[in-house]
Amino acid sequence: MKICITSRGTDLFSQCDPRFGRCPYFVIVDDDTMKYEALENPGPLAEGGAGIKAAQALTALGIDALLTGKMGPNAFSVLNAAGIKVFTGIYGAVEDTVSQYRQGQLDLIEDATTSAQHG
Amino acid sequence: MKIAIASGKGGTGKTTVAVNLALSIPNSQLVDCDVEEPNCNLFLNKELEPIASSKITVPNIDEELCTYCGKCSQMCRFNAIATLPEKVIIFPTLCHSCGGCILDCPEHAISGREKCTGIISRSADMEDHPRLYEGVLNIGESMASPVIKELKRWIEPDAVTIIDSPPGTGCPVMTTLEDTDHCILVTEPTPFGLHDLRLAVEMVKIMNIPVGVIINRSEEGNLIIEEYCDKENIDVLMRIPLNKRIAELYSQGIPFVEEMPEWKERFSDLFEKIVNEKVLA
Numbered sequence A: 001m002k003i004c005i006t007s008r009g010t011d012l013f014s015q016c017d018p019r020f021g022r023c024p025y026f027v028i029v030d031d032d033t034m035k036y037e038a039l040e041n042p043g044p045l046a047e048g049g050a051g052i053k054a055a056q057a058l059t060a061l062g063i064d065a066l067l068t069g070k071m072g073p074n075a076f077s078v079l080n081a082a083g084i085k086v087f088t089g090i091y092g093a094v095e096d097t098v099s100q101y102r103q104g105q106l107d108l109i110e111d112a113t114t115s116a117q118h119g
Numbered sequence B: 001m002k003i004a005i006a007s008g009k010g011g012t013g014k015t016t017v018a019v020n021l022a023l024s025i026p027n028s029q030l031v032d033c034d035v036e037e038p039n040c041n042l043f044l045n046k047e048l049e050p051i052a053s054s055k056i057t058v059p060n061i062d063e064e065l066c067t068y069c070g071k072c073s074q075m076c077r078f079n080a081i082a083t084l085p086e087k088v089i090i091f092p093t094l095c096h097s098c099g100g101c102i103l104d105c106p107e108h109a110i111s112g113r114e115k116c117t118g119i120i121s122r123s124a125d126m127e128d129h130p131r132l133y134e135g136v137l138n139i140g141e142s143m144a145s146p147v148i149k150e151l152k153r154w155i156e157p158d159a160v161t162i163i164d165s166p167p168g169t170g171c172p173v174m175t176t177l178e179d180t181d182h183c184i185l186v187t188e189p190t191p192f193g194l195h196d197l198r199l200a201v202e203m204v205k206i207m208n209i210p211v212g213v214i215i216n217r218s219e220e221g222n223l224i225i226e227e228y229c230d231k232e233n234i235d236v237l238m239r240i241p242l243n244k245r246i247a248e249l250y251s252q253g254i255p256f257v258e259e260m261p262e263w264k265e266r267f268s269d270l271f272e273k274i275v276n277e278k279v280l281a
């Protein structure tokens, strides 16, 4: 399984970031091997629609699940269309969020948790 | 003669001034351009009828032709289009109708389609005074300017027009102020009020529109706004005091000129003054 986590830094020990559209990095972890790579989030540079831009960047990477704090409806509809499952409620280091996911502590969202961002 | 009532931020009494001024000028029309939250009719309770709708052009993609190259998404600086490996998603509420994606698509897969974003209404009774025009941005829409443009198309050119502008200094305010003859900025005598007033004055000066100031909730001995206006050479047109009677009428939704005729006179004098200045200029 390839899991993507919104993060303040580029490795497993970085603090996770609850924001989706405007977090600085995505850390992508293979939860079988715990191998990981980091990707800069293009969202923060966007004038509007940061979440859409961030979501689009993830759709071509073959990710199965995204772990974050909360997400707006626009970004969610992009990830949903790409078949990426979205889980919210992460805290602590990136590494911890993977355990939170494995232990079923996170919420699978069927709908978005924050309202649309107007740009 | 078109006079716009604006303010650097909301809640300064802009709408109160617009409504009372319009009521004090015979045969005037009042245009509520604060399309995200039109409030003038809260004080006037007029029966309105819809007369038009504002439309914008948003992209429509023919997926048969699309190769998912992603050029349209790259071109759109508002991120209103997301290209996925096998799907394109459009977010019409973020689209600014620039048409760039239509031009940039190498497969000519994008065309334009019209979308209604707001409704324009007018007093059902054409003999109404003031005759009220109002625009309302549809729920979920974020682009106020096209609604304001459509609303302004309906203004009768020969009547005196009082325009209630949206608050702030953004794009919708500039759209509102365009082609007006005078702008009245409403402010409060506080450091925050002064800060927002400064921003608003800068904007109005850039647009080259004559400007005056009305101080709302003005207090004896507090000269913070006067000192600034002196320096900038801006007329303080009126001071509306923190007055119990005015506040009471406000809370009952009654325009205070209706109950306090001396204020009707003051507003009408203020209007005369602006007209005379224009004639002299």
Ligand code: SF4
Pocket (backbone or CB within 6 Å): B061, B065, B066, B067, B068, B069, B070, B071, B072, B073, B083, B088, B104, B105, B106, B107, B108, B109, B110
């Ligand atoms: S630019 Fe045209 S072909 Fe390319 S993804 Fe957009 S709609 Fe499809």
Ligand code: SF4
Pocket (backbone or CB within 6 Å): B058, B059, B075, B076, B077, B078, B079, B080, B081, B094, B095, B096, B097, B098, B099, B100, B101, B102
């Ligand atoms: S018309 Fe302009 S703003 Fe609208 S989607 Fe196309 S590029 Fe973006």
